[in-house]
Amino acid sequence: MSLLLPAFQKLLDEQHWKRASQNLVRKRRPREEGTLPLVKINGRTLINFCGNDYLGLSAHETVINAAKAALDKFGFGSGASQLVSGYTILHRQLEEALAEKTGRDRALVFSTGYMANQAIINGLMGRGDLVAGDRFNHASLIDAAIISRARFKRYPHCDTAVLTTLLNQHNKGKKMIVTDAVFSMDGDIAPLEELSAIGKQHEALLVVDDAHGFGVLGKSGCGALEEQGLGQADVPLMMATFGKALGGFGAFVAGDADLIEALTQTSRTLIYTTAPPPAIAAAALAALELLGTEPWRRTKLRELITQFIRGATERGIPLSGSDTAIQPIIQGSAESALNASQYLLEQGFWIAPIRPPTVPAGTSRLRVTLTAGHEPAQVDALLESLAIALEKCRN
Numbered sequence: 001m002s003l004l005l006p007a008f009q010k011l012l013d014e015q016h017w018k019r020a021s022q023n024l025v026r027k028r029r030p031r032e033e034g035t036l037p038l039v040k041i042n043g044r045t046l047i048n049f050c051g052n053d054y055l056g057l058s059a060h061e062t063v064i065n066a067a068k069a070a071l072d073k074f075g076f077g078s079g080a081s082q083l084v085s086g087y088t089i090l091h092r093q094l095e096e097a098l099a100e101k102t103g104r105d106r107a108l109v110f111s112t113g114y115m116a117n118q119a120i121i122n123g124l125m126g127r128g129d130l131v132a133g134d135r136f137n138h139a140s141l142i143d144a145a146i147i148s149r150a151r152f153k154r155y156p157h158c159d160t161a162v163l164t165t166l167l168n169q170h171n172k173g174k175k176m177i178v179t180d181a182v183f184s185m186d187g188d189i190a191p192l193e194e195l196s197a198i199g200k201q202h203e204a205l206l207v208v209d210d211a212h213g214f215g216v217l218g219k220s221g222c223g224a225l226e227e228q229g230l231g232q233a234d235v236p237l238m239m240a241t242f243g244k245a246l247g248g249f250g251a252f253v254a255g256d257a258d259l260i261e262a263l264t265q266t267s268r269t270l271i272y273t274t275a276p277p278p279a280i281a282a283a284a285l286a287a288l289e290l291l292g293t294e295p296w297r298r299t300k301l302r303e304l305i306t307q308f309i310r311g312a313t314e315r316g317i318p319l320s321g322s323d324t325a326i327q328p329i330i331q332g333s334a335e336s337a338l339n340a341s342q343y344l345l346e347q348g349f350w351i352a353p354i355r356p357p358t359v360p361a362g363t364s365r366l367r368v369t370l371t372a373g374h375e376p377a378q379v380d381a382l383l384e385s386l387a388i389a390l391e392k393c394r395n
């Protein structure tokens with residue numbers, strides 16, 4: 001018998017019933033072993049098509065060895081906040097390498113991207129200020145804007161006309177524009193050049209979250225900003241994470257030296273939290289170097305994306321126009337996404353269904369992610385099963 005207080009029990013029961021009736025219950029599936037692309041779940045080997053390890057670096061020997069060497073030298077935990085004694089020479093080297101790679105004055109490392117976004121918005125914005133964000137921005141940017149107590153306005157996806165109106169309407173306090181570079185559930189890219197021009201025109205600080213572009217896009221893997229030729233003068237603050245293309249864990253913010261210094265002094269998600277373990281910094285540093293020494297990973301990923309788009313088009317699989325490693329196949333109802341995902345699981349492919357509230361109601365989807373760790377034959381096999389899954393699981 002449950003010992004929960006009745007008020008809580010009633011609420012939880014109601015919420016659970018509602019989720020269950022709408023096919024919105026989420027399940028975690030423990031991986032038993034394996035690295036990209038093959039993982040074992042429930043004793044079965046599956047091809048993972050829903051991870052963000054875009055370059056296949058999480059299992060790279062150089063990355064693993066760098067982490068091991070750091071473990072031997074520094075132990076596992078960092079032991080304290082960065083501002084107390086948790087900061088090591090590895091964190092410092094990583095920040096210097098990131099500043100150089102991105103062509104920014106300085107970089108600051110955070111334990112997670114969620115926390116980095118908190119630091120940026122909550123640290124720089126407050127009452128009386130305006131934060132304008134794309135409607136499809138990552139939840140961490142939305143939460144940070146809400147917590148900051150600034151006026152928070154969301155503009156329709158990539159709608160720069162509405163954004164301009166919002167900025168025109170706000171004549172006191174500071175202004176900030178925040179956007180994903182590559183939108184995490186859709187794979188499309190924000191109109192960064194235009195946003196930069198609007199930011200300059202309206203004296204609004206442009207902040208770009210390049211979690212899904214960093215490592216993957218740009219000639220040297222420096223992300224969407226490199227691809228579009230946008231430097232620090234165009235985008236004063238950028239952030240990206242180590243958890244995606246770098247195959248690691250953690251994040252960084254890079255930009256103007258004064259902004260970075262201010263964040264170092266004031267970020268609650270930097271000061272009041274344990275520094276990332278030194279081995280995490282060492283792994284990120286090694287992965288960052290691999291962006292330069294193994295450009296073939298980006299080339300291979302690009303080829304697999306082209307193959308996927310061409311193959312899907314030939315088979316009549318409806319794509320959304322994304323040109324990145326994130327390829328959503330929007331089905332509509334949560335039930336059909338759930339069923340299609342289940343069918344694919346039975347066929348040996350792991351693609352988690354993406355449902356509300358992660359995406360708007362009526363746009364539940366399979367979000368296929370491609371990585372340099374996949375092989376062309378695996379992509380072809382996926383396309384075959386995907387076509388059948390969609391046929392079987394129509395709305």
Ligand SMILES: *Cc1c(COP(=O)(O)O)cnc(C)c1O
Nearest residue numbers: 112113114138184211241243250
């Ligand atoms: C994953 C992600 C984050 C959060 O990064 P974590 O390091 O996983 O906390 C932030 N922004 C975007 C766009 C992301 O995709």
